[in-house]
Amino acid sequence: MTLSALILAAGRGERMRPLTDRTPKPLLPVQGKPLIEWHLEALARDGVRHVVINTAWLEEQIPAALGDGTRWGLRIDYSMEGRDHGGALETAGGIAKALPLLGDTFWVLAGDVFVPRFVFDPAAGLAQKSTLAHLLLVPNPPHNLKGDFGLAPDAIVLNQAAQQYTYSTIGLYRRALFEAPWCDIPAGNPEGIAAPLAPLLRKAMSAGRISGEIYAGSWTDVGTPERLTALNQHRSEQE
DSSP states (O other): OOOOEEEEOOOOOGGGGGGGGTTTTSSSTTTTHHHHHHHHHHHHTOOOOEEEEOOTTTTTHHHHHHTTSGGTTTTTEEHHHHHSSSOOOHHHHHHHHGGSOOOOOOEEEETTTOOOOOOOOTSSSSOOOTTTTTEEEEEOOOOGGOOEEEEOOOBBBBBBBBBEEEEEEEEEEGGGSSSSSOOOOOOOOOOOOOOOSHHHHHHHHHTEEEEEEOOOSEEEEEEEHHHHHHHHHHHHHHH
């Protein structure tokens, strides 16, 4: 099964200022190349051939840097929230806007995480037709010790549990999650409604419709200049 992927790259990156005052966060260099290129290489390696990237902040720089995806054997389309709506539409709003460019099942991943060994396996999760999304969870990092969601023994993601995990921002999604009755933003989001993803996920979790698993590999939310420096310093120490 060949899947598409949506890379979320529209945000301002406030915590990364001043680095993001002139450069979109996904284009900041990590270990020798723009952060988003790590995703593009991994997606192409694992058989994904179509990638959609949503943009808003300094959005003209992203297609200028990445082009149409030919160099990775990909086709890249852009969902330009800044041009069409004047700014970023948050996560659920951005996914809804990009839906016309995506299939019935697709990967969603943030453009500002570094997860170099993750495998985009098309057979991952979504074993049940009733499952609306399959989330990759990670052990809680120091900046999110309370975590986001729990995980039941049967791989159902829970709103709350004794053991909480952090959402890695990587997941395999069905279009049905973004259709009624789960979501009231129409496909294409013509009105430019800005909405976060977490409330939508929690609504589906309450119905037992979200599955997940723990990803134990290397994962970094590149959310501050200090974390970016640490990643690049780690490479320097290895060379």
